[in-house]
Amino acid sequence: MKLDHTATGVYAIAATPFHPDGRLDTVSVDRLTDFYLGCGVSGLTILGIMGEAPKLDPQESLAITRQVVKRAGVPVIVGVSAPGFAAMRSLARGAMDIGAQGVMIAPPPSLRTDDQIIGYYAQAVEAIGEDIPFVIQDYPLTLTVVMTPGVIQKIVNNHPSCVMLKHEDWPGLEKISRLRAAQKASEMRDISILCGNGGLFLDFEMERGADGAMTGYAFPDMLVDVVNFQQAGNREAAHDLFDAHLPLVRYEQQQGVGLAIRKYVLKKRGAIASDSQRKPAGSISERAKAEIDYLLSRVARYDKRAAFRT
Template identity: 70%
Template sequence: MSSILQPAALSNARGVYVIAPTPFHEDGRIDEASIDRMTDFYRAAGVTGITALGQMGEAPKLDQQEALSVAARIIARAGVPVIVGVSAPGFAAMRALARDVMEMGAAGVMIAPPSTLRTDDQIVAYYRQAAEAIGTDVPFVVQDYPLTFSVVMTPGVIHRIVMENPSCVMLKHEDWPGLDKISALRAFERDGSMRHISILCGNGGLFLDFEMERGADGAMTGYCFPDMLVDVVRLSAAGERDAAHDLFDAHLPLIRYEQQQGVGLSVRKYVLMRRGIIASDAQRKPGAGLSAAARAEVDYLLARLARVDARADLADRLAAAS
């Protein structure tokens, strides 16, 4: 099985694993040129990894061949470890996609829990069965996002999953409030009751400033300025607390706006288009774009942000596109 790095390396992953959206043409076709440009941008921005076919990658809207094609294109071009989302209703489809992307050179896969899980034992059993289904040689990431999946994982449940499955190497932490969960997991490591795993945080970076201080290793999310996330993680890791918070605070109004349920991907794609990274902000149906009023609000937020971060100064791009 081909991979860009040894499986154990993911348990020590740090930095930013950016969630890659899937660029589409206006007619719904996959935009391969934009995939290439986006992948090149992420690498130039300093990300340490890329996550493809995640929830914000519109993976459920792709057929199997399209999903493989998107993953293969990113893996071949990235030059950094790529994690691929393989969540599926059944284990047969999950195994097929996981084995295929690992053969392509993926570093690991990400698995979200089905919304039918309710008890701690059900959650732990699901991940045990998932690990067996995809193969215990495949490193996997647990996606903990109760606000979307309606599955609540306590620190004790995550502890059990990690200790029962040696191939579990990372937690994508998206619980909120969830800062104390990070502290609890790191306490398990300090007392020797749980082996170390990487903790990368999502939620559009909404709590990244304090998540880093609680012991997170970085971010796994797709905010429209991933280069800012890279800077915040770097500054925090270097102990430059005020500088990290100052930069984060400048972006917080746009982060908050992008975090709106239902329109977050529309905001993200719109700004990536404004930045020249993808050609269109189109989503594959079903999916709604931004209203004219919402676009004007995002443009206003960008103009305010540009006062302190030149990366948000997109006035010339907007004029050129008009």
């Protein structure tokens, strides 16, 4: 089955495990996949920014895709963003042939005008083929490309293969409301909206009409619980759990070291053997690790999943 507009829940943005010498850790790929599944995710998104995709060669990208798809048993979305459309097409077609359910496309930072953004996605769809479902990644904080709700509406309406928005604008709550209003008024096709930004605004994003989360916070099981609570109408439980994790969510959002923090916590949770990144890589100091351990101890007062021996 291919990805469609009904997707909901939590699609974890997966890290890519490496050995300390930079080699892919294929054993930890399985281990991490099992970890995400045990957290109750609805799907996985691999080869994204958090997955260090630009540091992989094409063969490695397809090998990871094949390994995750074979093991996951849930929908897998593959990040295929690339400087050129030839590489994008090759990875997109290859990933779908392996069994991925869809691909994610981020706009290049060079885009500035609305027409440039709309035109870029038209060319991307032409390159990969209209038969491949795709996700728009709207992440202006990192990508520096600002997509208005109107631009997103045009991309969605122009391309039936666009089935999901990965919403990572900040502030972005009003954007979600405007997009859902456009759907209600039949001004835009129905799409799934999953939210990123480390889950930093997930509590209210769900209340604005998001269908779930697509992010890499090291406690995807917390994200799953928050989404389930909100979908069940249990607002207080959702906010109570989210608030307990918020200091760690915030700490993870530091530019340049966020991935190092996430991998450190994932290692403590037993999801990966090493918190190594492939170079060039950011790092965290021993003092930072002590601060993370302290935050984990505070989260554990409410959520025992954060209780570790340090």
